[in-house]
Amino acid sequence: MTIVAKFEIKYTQYLDENGELLTNNPPAIAKDFDCLKKLYRDMALVRQMDIKAYALQRTGKLGTYAAATGQEAIGVGYASVMNHDDVLVPYYRGQAAMVQHGVSVEEVFLFWGGDERGCDFKNEMAKQDFPIAVPIATQSLHATGVAKAMQLRGEKRCVFTEIGEGGTSQGDFYEALNVAGIWNLGVVFIVNNNQWAISVPSGLQTACKTYAQKAIAAGIDCQQVDGNDIIAVHEAALKAAEKARNGGGPTLIECISLRLCDHTTADDASRYRPDGELEEGWKKEPLLRLRKYLEANSQWSEVLENEMLTEVNQLIQSNADNYENLAAQPPEAMFDYLYAELPERTLQQREVAMARGAKQ
Amino acid sequence: MTIVAKFEIKYTQYLDENGELLTNNPPAIAKDFDCLKKLYRDMALVRQMDIKAYALQRTGKLGTYAAATGQEAIGVGYASVMNHDDVLVPYYRGQAAMVQHGVSVEEVFLFWGGDERGCDFKNEMAKQDFPIAVPIATQSLHATGVAKAMQLRGEKRCVFTEIGEGGTSQGDFYEALNVAGIWNLGVVFIVNNNQWAISVPSGLQTACKTYAQKAIAAGIDCQQVDGNDIIAVHEAALKAAEKARNGGGPTLIECISLRLCDHTTADDASRYRPDGELEEGWKKEPLLRLRKYLEANSQWSEVLENEMLTEVNQLIQSNADNYENLAAQPPEAMFDYLYAELPERTLQQREVAMARGAKQ
Amino acid sequence: MKAITLIEAVNMAMAYEMTQDKEVVVFGEDVGANGGVFRATDGLQEKFGEARVIDTPLAEAMIAGVAIGMAAQGMKPVAEIQFMGFIFPAADHIISHCARLRNRTRGRLTLPLVIRAPYGGGIHAPENHSESTEAIFAHIPGLKVVIPSNPSRAYGLMLAAIRDPDPVIFLEPKRVYRIEKHEIEDDGEDYPLGVCFVDREGTDITLISWGAMMHETRQAAEKLAALGVSAEVIDVATINPLDIATILDSVAKTGRVCIVQEAPKAGALGSEIAAEIAEKGIMNLLAPIGRVSGFDTVMPYYRLEKQFMPKVEHIVEEARRIVEYK
Amino acid sequence: MKAITLIEAVNMAMAYEMTQDKEVVVFGEDVGANGGVFRATDGLQEKFGEARVIDTPLAEAMIAGVAIGMAAQGMKPVAEIQFMGFIFPAADHIISHCARLRNRTRGRLTLPLVIRAPYGGGIHAPENHSESTEAIFAHIPGLKVVIPSNPSRAYGLMLAAIRDPDPVIFLEPKRVYRIEKHEIEDDGEDYPLGVCFVDREGTDITLISWGAMMHETRQAAEKLAALGVSAEVIDVATINPLDIATILDSVAKTGRVCIVQEAPKAGALGSEIAAEIAEKGIMNLLAPIGRVSGFDTVMPYYRLEKQFMPKVEHIVEEARRIVEYK
Ligand SMILES: Cc1ncc(C[n+]2csc(CCOP(=O)(O)OP(=O)(O)O)c2C)c(N)n1
Ligand SMILES: Cc1ncc(C[n+]2csc(CCOP(=O)(O)OP(=O)(O)O)c2C)c(N)n1
Ligand SMILES: [Mg+2]
Ligand SMILES: [Mg+2]
Numbered sequence A, B: 001m002t003i004v005a006k007f008e009i010k011y012t013q014y015l016d017e018n019g020e021l022l023t024n025n026p027p028a029i030a031k032d033f034d035c036l037k038k039l040y041r042d043m044a045l046v047r048q049m050d051i052k053a054y055a056l057q058r059t060g061k062l063g064t065y066a067a068a069t070g071q072e073a074i075g076v077g078y079a080s081v082m083n084h085d086d087v088l089v090p091y092y093r094g095q096a097a098m099v100q101h102g103v104s105v106e107e108v109f110l111f112w113g114g115d116e117r118g119c120d121f122k123n124e125m126a127k128q129d130f131p132i133a134v135p136i137a138t139q140s141l142h143a144t145g146v147a148k149a150m151q152l153r154g155e156k157r158c159v160f161t162e163i164g165e166g167g168t169s170q171g172d173f174y175e176a177l178n179v180a181g182i183w184n185l186g187v188v189f190i191v192n193n194n195q196w197a198i199s200v201p202s203g204l205q206t207a208c209k210t211y212a213q214k215a216i217a218a219g220i221d222c223q224q225v226d227g228n229d230i231i232a233v234h235e236a237a238l239k240a241a242e243k244a245r246n247g248g249g250p251t252l253i254e255c256i257s258l259r260l261c262d263h264t265t266a267d268d269a270s271r272y273r274p275d276g277e278l279e280e281g282w283k284k285e286p287l288l289r290l291r292k293y294l295e296a297n298s299q300w301s302e303v304l305e306n307e308m309l310t311e312v313n314q315l316i317q318s319n320a321d322n323y324e325n326l327a328a329q330p331p332e333a334m335f336d337y338l339y340a341e342l343p344e345r346t347l348q349q350r351e352v353a354m355a356r357g358a359k360q
Numbered sequence C, D: 001m002k003a004i005t006l007i008e009a010v011n012m013a014m015a016y017e018m019t020q021d022k023e024v025v026v027f028g029e030d031v032g033a034n035g036g037v038f039r040a041t042d043g044l045q046e047k048f049g050e051a052r053v054i055d056t057p058l059a060e061a062m063i064a065g066v067a068i069g070m071a072a073q074g075m076k077p078v079a080e081i082q083f084m085g086f087i088f089p090a091a092d093h094i095i096s097h098c099a100r101l102r103n104r105t106r107g108r109l110t111l112p113l114v115i116r117a118p119y120g121g122g123i124h125a126p127e128n129h130s131e132s133t134e135a136i137f138a139h140i141p142g143l144k145v146v147i148p149s150n151p152s153r154a155y156g157l158m159l160a161a162i163r164d165p166d167p168v169i170f171l172e173p174k175r176v177y178r179i180e181k182h183e184i185e186d187d188g189e190d191y192p193l194g195v196c197f198v199d200r201e202g203t204d205i206t207l208i209s210w211g212a213m214m215h216e217t218r219q220a221a222e223k224l225a226a227l228g229v230s231a232e233v234i235d236v237a238t239i240n241p242l243d244i245a246t247i248l249d250s251v252a253k254t255g256r257v258c259i260v261q262e263a264p265k266a267g268a269l270g271s272e273i274a275a276e277i278a279e280k281g282i283m284n285l286l287a288p289i290g291r292v293s294g295f296d297t298v299m300p301y302y303r304l305e306k307q308f309m310p311k312v313e314h315i316v317e318e319a320r321r322i323v324e325y326k
Helices: A033-058 A072-079 A095-100 A105-112 A138-152 A171-182 A212-218 A230-245 A277-284 A286-296 A302-325 A344-359 B033-058 B072-079 B095-100 B105-112 B138-152 B171-183 B212-218 B230-245 B277-284 B286-296 B302-325 B344-359 C006-020 C044-048 C060-072 C088-098 C134-138 C151-163 C213-226 C244-254 C269-280 C302-308 C312-324 D006-020 D044-048 D060-072 D088-098 D134-138 D151-163 D213-226 D244-254 D269-280 D302-308 D312-324
Strands: A002-012 A087-089 A159-164 A187-193 A221-226 A251-256 B002-012 B087-089 B159-164 B187-193 B221-226 B251-256 C024-028 C053-055 C076-080 C114-119 C144-146 C168-173 C197-200 C205-209 C231-235 C238-240 C257-264 C290-294 D024-028 D053-055 D076-080 D114-119 D144-146 D168-173 D197-200 D205-209 D231-235 D238-240 D257-264 D290-294
Touching: A002 A212, A002 A230, A002 B212, A033 A072, A033 A095, A033 A105, A033 A230, A033 A286, A033 A302, A072 A095, A072 A159, A072 A187, A072 A230, A072 A251, A072 A286, A087 A138, A095 A105, A105 A302, A138 A159, A138 A171, A138 A187, A138 D060, A138 D088, A159 A230, A171 A187, A171 A212, A171 B171, A171 D060, A187 A212, A187 A230, A212 A221, A212 A251, A212 B002, A212 B212, A221 A230, A230 A251, A277 A286, A344 C302, B002 B212, B002 B230, B033 B072, B033 B095, B033 B105, B033 B230, B033 B286, B033 B302, B072 B095, B072 B159, B072 B187, B072 B230, B072 B251, B072 B286, B087 B138, B095 B105, B105 B302, B138 B159, B138 B171, B138 B187, B138 C060, B138 C088, B159 B230, B171 B187, B171 B212, B171 C060, B187 B212, B187 B230, B212 B221, B212 B251, B221 B230, B230 B251, B277 B286, B344 D302, C006 C024, C006 C044, C006 C151, C006 C168, C024 C060, C044 C053, C060 C076, C060 C088, C060 C114, C088 C114, C088 C134, C088 D088, C114 C151, C134 C144, C134 C238, C134 C269, C144 C151, C151 C168, C197 C213, C205 C213, C205 C244, C205 C312, C213 C231, C213 C257, C213 C312, C231 C244, C244 C269, C257 C269, C257 C312, C269 C290, C269 D269, C269 D290, C290 C312, C290 D269, D006 D024, D006 D044, D006 D151, D006 D168, D024 D060, D044 D053, D060 D076, D060 D088, D060 D114, D088 D114, D088 D134, D114 D151, D134 D144, D134 D238, D134 D269, D144 D151, D151 D168, D197 D213, D205 D213, D205 D244, D205 D312, D213 D231, D213 D257, D213 D312, D231 D244, D244 D269, D257 D269, D257 D312, D269 D290, D290 D312
Parallel strands: A002 A221, A087 A159, A159 A187, A187 A251, A221 A251, B002 B221, B087 B159, B159 B187, B187 B251, B221 B251, C024 C053, C024 C076, C076 C114, C114 C168, C144 C168, C205 C231, C205 C257, C257 C290, D024 D053, D024 D076, D076 D114, D114 D168, D144 D168, D205 D231, D205 D257, D257 D290
Antiparallel strands: A002 B002, C144 C238, C197 C231, D144 D238, D197 D231
């Protein structure tokens, strides 16, 4: 009997829930307060956007919405290391990363408001980004295809793609890891382990001790970080992105957080969530600890907080206004993007739809 | 940074290619010569059956056939630890295990001869076994379902399922590992790593160092054995089966061998196989080394060899005769097993088929 | 006896059969503590325990594959696919195995399983939550595909589906999950699979539909009656295998047909019904066969979904055109 | 200019376009050193290198998913699914994404990809290697589904498929891979997608088919001619979107139709064609619409496969019945 392979999974956290650094030797960003303040503001933007979305949904102005409350450090953290020409392949709870990579708040609302224009990102930075893929885990494979194109063209770009811990049970996720491994693709796989897949707790999802170790099945690098610690997320993502862009291949980063909200506006987590979990969770959430850290370093104050909130809420409100004021697409929009050129038979149906629309 | 999980993959071999034991403390079966002689004969049966199948195919009497040459120790080894009421969920190159668990040589020929009766196993032991699932890796999931039924009914039975190393790239394989892990199902997953998936070498299939480690992604036990060493295969399977029957959950066993034949009769491996590989491979094949071991222990001889070959070849020939003499099913057989009760519309088609058949 | 909705009827049928038959187990994503995202399995885990009402990991191929393995052992799995838009990862198991294991093994292994999935549009859901792709499974020999259109049929057909010795894909028209209530005796009486229901007798035209569109179709029949047109209304209910005899009988009587479906038009179930009539009942036809359907385009995001779906007025309009055809 | 088979034509078209367009890459299981299990990609890896002719791991969902990602970056992937029976793990990507990404993003991201797969029976292959399930993809708006029936069309249609800005499922009738040879100029001239080909003009009946069955259909037309029946023969070629206009024109002329398909009858493409005629061309019909097809059962293992497949005599018989119908 011989040992032919050995593996270990590392867990990284720099900033604890009290906003204290756990090491004397933190990554550079820990001292880059301008950057941290920006990231703090970006996380707050996502938090406030979610709040606004809930308000819109509750007043019948938006469809089902999936908030990222409690998971802001993940998306903001990793997407903040992305270059303009890197590509994001998000999942439905990926609005933090999407907005960070140039998608507008209005587009986020449009998507959940039942309007395809929410997938037609106007910002140059997001032009090549994928829209949300609703069928879980399919996005992981699309990300590998994007990375394969970059590799064939010899480009120094990389791809980030995110998935929930529940989504890792899908075969597509594994197939993506495997092909990324054997083809040495520049993809960074982010697992948002918020510990719930709708009502199914992580403990019913897999017998794995960590989600990071799923990458061992593909022979690719992996690690676990505290997903409530934006410094840890940022640092891990930064290294992985550089590696990916320089032909070093894929990385899986499991970010442990907690879903501090219902699954979506259509869900009622009180049906299945154990008592006390939320209370405990709120103590560890990512904004609070970063604010504490900034405050402890005299970088933040109530005044700055209020200024910042005013700014992000104005931004959100103006996006919400645009969203609400945007007229629905005409009926023919159902047809106009189906193919480059619409076949004869469907053209006739397009006319029927227009005629019906005109009658209303 | 802390280490939160550690894994290692063990490799086991007892009998080397010269038929010498590598340890003074081998498993019991290494001294159970009656058993070993039986296993040797069973491997020879598979080898001879494959030869016969090729002969039938080359003379137009059989369709495409996938031989297991060089991999006999795997199927014979693990299936020999199966109880009568354990269930086998095979793959298309699984004839060694199938025959070991009661499928007749005639049934193997019928399957490849394009006759569904090759899946209607008559031997009581195989009555609950699955037929070959042609779509690769789907069988892995069926095996977990069978094991779930056993678990719900509180039965002390287990399930064996086999897959090629290429097949491990399919999402289904991973989904099966994952659900077996979280539900603690009594399944033993055998990976027949014969190093080729048709023309695709293992080196293009995955970046994994071992196939065993794929089980780490599901949090289940795993190990690697020399698939040319039937003692190692048998021992690993024996332990895994006992564990599985007693609620200990699933195990993955990677058996390393080499495909000493073309992929199927429809393949020409000389198009892609590197020179010399076969020659090297034949030195390590499983029958030879067991024969050497038996001979070194005065348990085997040329005479016994010839007697044994005569016996298995007679068995094969009588099965081949039965196969060749079995009349094709009548046309209505296309309909008679579609549903428990055939719908009216299809009944009419059945009559058309019968009438057409009668005309011929 | 209280009046219940379609989804409550599905729930009641599962509970009934789980009580009667220990081999029935229910599983899927969120079917346990949560009782299903639409509450189809509400209360079942409390009643029958975690062993028989099982939250699975998130993997549809796995759900179907596990159902196959369990059913081959003689159990009666009732598996939920959360939305029909997510059934495609399971397509291989459904098409290559569910539909074939009995046939492949000459009847040695059979699959008394049910795969349930809510389908169809109209509830303002996100993409991939609103499609009607039943035609895909209606084309696969070896499957049974059943779609209830009201609470009573949901109860009776679900019981029949669970009891059926062969795999049944049970598609639930979620738009009408809660739209009407029926008083249903929880007596375990099933309805037959494989037959169409004649919902309303008529002489001038045959309206044929299934699932949620039955709702519009029945209303259209009312309106047509007010206009002096007597419409016969057929609920196909089992779309595979198709009970074409009932349809041909009706066409023989009315001579005019309008098929109503939510799915895109090309290659859908309505095409099969029309083709059968064009082959076997054409001599009775007095007018072209009309199909009122969704458009041959992708189901739009919800803001435009109403523009996609056939409405009562479209059925009435098409039916009148057909009735007036000379 | 030498005479080549259908599969050689597929190969020649891919080679032509790979030479012209650096963005074209070919990948799939065994397409590299082995040149594909049917040799469709024979020699391509030698010519264009391992970077552009890529052996993938064994995973069809992955193959489709990777094609999507690459195409969204503007490359032109031509992916092979080894047999159509193994396309179902990729069904989700094809149905939920290939058919939708352009629409979903309002044209921002498009998918100029091709997914090739050999399909159909008649070569004595094992189970799941012989089915004709093209109807599934013919029902999905947003896809194009193309089936060549002879070497020239294979060359021209494959070129068009690669050049098309939208996803094309390219199904190759493997039974006729090597059955006939055409002299084809390797000049890069494509054939149009989305149109039927009228292979033979006639006045008494319209025979409509596609893929391998065109072979039997053409022979049937010959036999019918010998019997004094003038058959028009249409090769559908692009089954989605369907060029119904050409078919209706022919029906207007002949008044009689026989559709020939290898797939099971219920819910197949033939049903859609019949339904369209029953809706828009019924006034021209002089007889019921006939469908000669495979049976509504699972494609049997190969010893019985001939019993499943329509033969020339069945087409002739059905065509005569239709022509004689009064
Ligand atoms: C293929 C597929 N199956 C099911 C669903 C329905 N669904 C939406 S979210 C969800 C749970 C996902 O959990 P997880 O992956 O952990 O992500 P989270 O929502 O927690 O961010 C499910 C089952 C889906 N969208 N796609
Ligand atoms: C889903 C699916 N895809 C493709 C095939 C075609 N195919 C048959 S065998 C094979 C290679 C399998 O290799 P491996 O899993 O290593 O098993 P081996 O044949 O070496 O025993 C392929 C691609 C198939 N049968 N099923
Ligand atoms: Mg989650
Ligand atoms: Mg192999």
